[in-house]
């Protein structure tokens with residue numbers, strides 16, 4: 001921690017330190033300190049055309065830059081809103097922690113800049129944007145998420161979360177698992193973003209309220225009602241995210257007449273009837289592995305149990321999802337771009353049929369037993 005502060009002070013103009021981070025060999029962190037000039041140059045001085053989006057903490061800009069021996073690469077720069085001195089120190093510690101966290105399913109932190117009023121965080125740019133863009137946004141009509149990709153994204157984001165809960169040091173509770181915080185790289189691999197930054201919100205700041213409102217559909221009841229945070233809050237949000245990936249329904253839906261219905265209330269009657277097919281995103285046109293769909297829905301319901309003690313750990317979830325993924329054909333399908341696939345073609349239909357056939361049914365039965373143990377689907381709850 002002390003080291004973190006020392007390094008932090010090093011990079012604040014007038015902080016008393018050397019502006020260079022010393023020797024590559026001693027480095028136990030992976031981020032770089034950027035100069036404001038470098039970032040301004042990369043983002044065309046935060047030009048509006050470079051703006052990717054806006055969230056609770058500030059705006060995100062696309063940029064292109066080079067650093068060290070790496071020739072040129074794309075970055076996403078989060079330009080934070082102004083913060084208090086206390087929040088600044090928290091920011092430093094967060095950056096230090098996040099800079100050490102490396103996992104294939106977590107968005108890599110490339111570096112940061114802090115000086116004057118500017119607090120800039122530099123990430124790898126994710127060319128396939130976020131899940132929200134594909135499920136409900138600009139890319140939804142392109143139908144790039146076929147079932148194998150969805151399965152892969154569910155497993156990948158579960159693995160990222162499992163790493164945060166069990167392997168990261170200190171352990172990290174994300175607190176804001178949602179579709180806009182799962183980004184997709186060139187190969188549609190999931191990268192969980194914004195872990196740890198929930199702590200950056202200073203108490204009493206208005207956007208804390210906005211933020212909570214904005215992600216209401218994902219909040220575990222004990223967190224929403226009593227502010228109780230634990231890793232099982234992330235498990236709850238992850239369950240909601242699973243249902244959202246499967247169905248492309250929003251976590252909270254406004255019904256005609258102004259009533260709100262959450263995704264669990266929507267899915268429950270189908271599960272009670274044993275009708276799993278209508279739960280699948282209609283844009284997949286029924287082209288999904290029916291057993292996998294059923295099992296992922298059951299896992300999601302287990303994750304969203306209203307009692308946190310009944311929820312599984314992310315270890316269990318990863319085990320269940322990876323058991324479902326153990327099919328040869330799913331792997332083959334995953335490496336293919338769905339845009340190149342012509343599903344109406346007989347050959348493609350055959351391929352889908354055959355991958356249903358090689359599904360690992362033994363592992364399904366095992367999951368079903370664990371997931372279903374003594375459990376009836378939760379009764380519809382009042383809209384929050």
Ligand SMILES: Nc1ncnc2c1ncn2[C@@H]1O[C@H](COP(=O)(O)OP(=O)(O)OP(=O)(O)O)[C@@H](O)[C@H]1O
Pocket residue numbers: 052053054055056057058059060076078107123124125126127129130176180181183193194211
């Ligand atoms: N590294 C990145 N590559 C590509 N797009 C990104 C990257 N980081 C963020 N984005 C996109 O920029 C937009 C704004 O992100 P941001 O994290 O600021 O807001 P948010 O996720 O909508 O809300 P929150 O502030 O609660 O995280 C989102 O659409 C997000 O998917």
Ligand SMILES: [Mg+2]
Pocket residue numbers: 055180181193194
């Ligand atoms: Mg985000």
